[in-house]
Amino acid sequence: MSRGTGGHLVGDVGYKLKILRQIGLLKVQPPHRLLKAGVKLATWGPGFPSAAGAAAARFPNQLAIIDDAGEITWQELYDEVNRATAALATKGIGAGDSVALLCRNHRHMVVAMIALMQRGAKVLLLNTMASANQLGELTRREGAGLAIVDQEFLTVASELDRDQILLAWEEDDTHGLPTLRELAAAESAKPHKKPERPGGIVIFTSGTTGLPKGANRKEPENLDPLMTFFGAIPYTGNSTVVLAAPLFHSWGLLNFGFGLSTVPTYVLRRKFKPEQVLADIDQYKADVLVVVPLMMQRLVDASSTAVEKSDVSSLKITASSGSALAGDLANHFMDLFTDSVYNFYGATETGWVSIASPEDLRAAPGTAGRVPWRTIVKILDTDGKEVPQGETGVIYVGNEMQFGGYTDGNSKSFADGLM
Template sequence: MKLAHALEVVKALGVLRQNGVSNPKAPVETLRTMRESQIYGPQATLVRHSARIAPDQVALVDERGELTYRELDDQSTAVARGLEAAGITPGTVIAVLARDHRGLLLSMIAAGKLGVRIALMNTGFAKPQFAEVCEREKVKAVLHDSEFLGLLDALPPELPRYLTWVDEGTELPAGAQTLDDLVAANSAEPLPAPPRPGGFIILTSGTTGLPKGAPRTKVSPLATAQIVDRLPFVQRGTMVIVSPIFHSTGLATWLVGTALSNKIVMRRRFDAEGTLKAISDNKANMLVAVPTMLHRMAELPADVRAKYDLSSLTGIVLAGSALSPELCVKATEVFGPVLYNLYGSTECAVATVAQPDELAIAPGTVGRPPITCEVRLYDEDDKQVSATNTTARIFIRSGAPFEGYTDGRHKQIIDGFMSSGDVGHFDEHGLLMVDGRDDDMIVSGGENVFPQEVENLLLERPDIFDVAVVGVDDVEFGKRLRAFVVPEPGQNPDAEEIKAYVKNNLARYKVPREVVFLDDLPRNPTGKLLRRVLVEYDVNA
C-alpha cells in the first residue's frame, strides 16, 4: 500500500509538470514556490509566484476593471500592512463576507501574507447564522461588502471592520475604512514572512443546520494535481468563475488558475446572458459554474445565445450540486461536448471528475477519481461493496486530508476512507453515480426512497423548470413524499398528471402524495437545495 501511494505521488508530480503548474526549466522558481506554500498558504504563494513570472499578465477582471498580478501582489501587501497596524497579528481569525470581486481576493491574499486565518463567510447568511459562526470561530475582525452592513449589527460594536466593496449611493458609518483606504495609506514593500501559515476556514453548505467550519492550514501540491488531472486548465488562459469563490469549487479553481497565471473574470452577481457575454468578450476557455446557473444559461432563447461567440470555450466545470441527466444532455446540445462534472465536498476536496466522453455514456455521472484519489462504497455494517449497480455509502481517500471541523467533530473514516455523506453506485462502465444524500433518504411505508431519482425523472418533462421532493410527516406511513415544482415559463402542469407520470415510470411508493407549485426553489449561493426549508414549508399559508 505504501509503495502504491509513493507511485501515486510520482505520477501526481508528472501531472503537475504536464499541465504547466511546475516548470522543470525553472527549478529555482518551483522550489521557491513549494517552500513559500509552507509559510504563506496557497493564496498568497500563488499570487507571489505569478507576480514573479508574469507580472504584467491580467490577474482579474471585475466590475471595476482589471488588475495585473503585480498590482494584485502590491495592493494585497498594502492591505496586509494596514491590518497589521490595526493589531491583526499571526494566528488571529478574521472573517470575509464578500461577493466575487477584487476585495475578496485582496482580503484572502493579505491574510496569507500575515499568517492570519481567514473564515470565508456565506453571502446567503441571515443575521443570527452570521453572528453564531463569528462567535464560534472567534473572529477578531470582519472584512465585508457594504450590502452586508445590516448583518454586522449582530456583532460587538468594538469589533474592527473594513469595507471590501462599496455600492454606489451607500451611506457609510462614521469612520468606516475601505480596502482602498488601506492600499492608499500603506507601503507595498514586502512584509517579513509569518511564523506559520494562517490557512482558511471554509464553511459547509449548512443545508441541514448551522454551517460547520472545515479548516485548511496548508494545501499540498497533490491537491492541485487532483484538480488539473481531469480538467482542461490552460497556462495563461482565461477563466470565467461564476461559482462563489467563498466555497470550495470556486476557491480551488481560482487557486489553480492563479498558479497557471490565468486571467480570471468574475462578477458579483450571476446573470445568465451576462455570463455568455463575459465568455465571448474575454475569449474565455473555461467557465466554472454550478448546475442551476448552467440550467439558466441553457434555457436562454437560441437567438440570445447566438449573439455571443463561445467558440473559445473548451471546458464548463460544474460542481456544488447534482447535475441531472436531463440538464447534462440539454447543455451538451447547446454548448457542445465541454461539460466536466466535479464531485467532492468541503471536507473531502475532490473525489471524482466526469469528462465529456463519460457524460455522453452516462449523463449525470460524476465519473472517476483523479490522481491520488480513490472512492469506495460501504454498506450500513461498514463492509465494502464492490457489486455493480448496488447503492451504498460513498467514502473517499484524498491527498488533501480533512483536519476535522472547528467544533471538534469529524467525519466517519473506514480504512483511511472518509464518508462523503452521500450514497451512490458504480455502473457497468465503472463510473460513479451519486443517488443522493444519505440523510435525504426517506422511509415511506417501510420503503427507502432517494428524492433525486424522482427529481431527475420529473426534470425530463418539458413543462417543469425545477423540482424538489422531500419527506414530510405522515401518521399512517411515517413519511410521505411531497413534490415542489417550478413550472417552465408559459407552462401550466397539472398536479394529478404529474403523479400519474411518476406512477407510470417508477415504483408506486415513489409517487408524491402532494404536488406544490412554487415560483422558485430555496437554494444557497452554491446551488444546493435547502430541503429543510421545504420540509417546514406551510402549504396552507
C-alpha cells in the same frame, strides 16, 4: 476497490511531467522571474500567498482579474495584497486571529483573503445569503474580532460593533466606515515574511438545522493534489477563467486556489447574470467556465438572442459541482454551447471522489465519472466491509485534499483509513 488509473498508465513521473507542461509550469521564462517565483514557493510552501507571489514574479504584466471595477495585473494585485497585509497588521490582526469575510466575487475579496493568510489569520468565508443573526452568532462562536464585508451587507452586519467592520466593495460614500483599500493605500508594497503560524480558510457547510459547521480547509502539502485535479480537468497555463461560482463556496474556492498555479486571468462578477457570462466568454475568449448546476440551467434558459450573439467556441472546460448534475442538463448544455462539461463529484470535507469528462457524460448521462489519480474509493457496509459490485453501501474516499476537521474539533467518520 477503485483507484485512479491515470498515473499507472504512464508512470507517476511521466504523468506529472505531462501535467506540469499542460499547466505551464515548465514553460521557458527569464531566469530571474523563475528564481523569484521559486524563492517564494520555497519560503512559504504551497498556498495562496506563495501562488500569488509566484504568479506576479512569472507574469507581472498579465491581467490577473477582470471584474466590475475594471482590470488589474498580477503585479498590481500582488502589490495590493502586500499593502493590505501591512494595513491589517496596523489593525492588530496577527497569527491565529479569526476574521469574517462576507463578500461577492471581486478583487477586494481576493486581496483580503490572501492578505489575511499572509498575516497568519484564519479566514471565515461566509455565505452571502447569511442573515444578521447567523453572522453575529458565527463571529462570536469562531472568535472573530473583525469582519470585512461588502457595503450591501451592512444590514447583515448590524449585530457587530462598527469598529469591528472594514468595507471591501463600496458602492458609494454614505457608509462612514473605513475600507481596506483606503487603509492599504498609505502602506508599502514590500513583500512580507512568512508568519509564525500559517493562515487558513474556514468554509461553512450548510446544515439542515442550526448554524452551519465550520470546515477547516487543508492546504496541499505538495503539488500532487494539483496533478490529480488538472489531470482530470485539463486546465492549461495562462488561460482565461470565468469564475461564476462564488468564492465563499468550496467549489469556487478550489478552482481559484488551484488555478493560481496556472497563472490565469480570472473574470469575476459580483452577481451572476447569464447574459453577462456569455458576453464575457465571447469578449475575453474564455477557456474555462466555473459554475454550479443551477447556473448551467440558467445559461441553458438564457434568451435566444443572448445565446445567438455570443461566440462561446473558445470554451474548452465548463467545470460544474456543488449539487447533483442531471444528465439531460449536461448534454443540453453541450448541445447548445460546447462539449466542455466536467462534473466534479465530492464534498467540502472529502474533496473529490470522482470526476466525469464530456465523453463520460455523453456516453452515460448522469454518471459520477471516474476516480482520479492517487484517489481511493470503496463502497462499504455498516460493518466497514467492502460490498460486492452492484450492491448498495456507503461511499468512503481517500485522497490528498480532505478537510482538516470542523472548527468545533469534530470530524467525519472513517473506515479502513478512508473518510
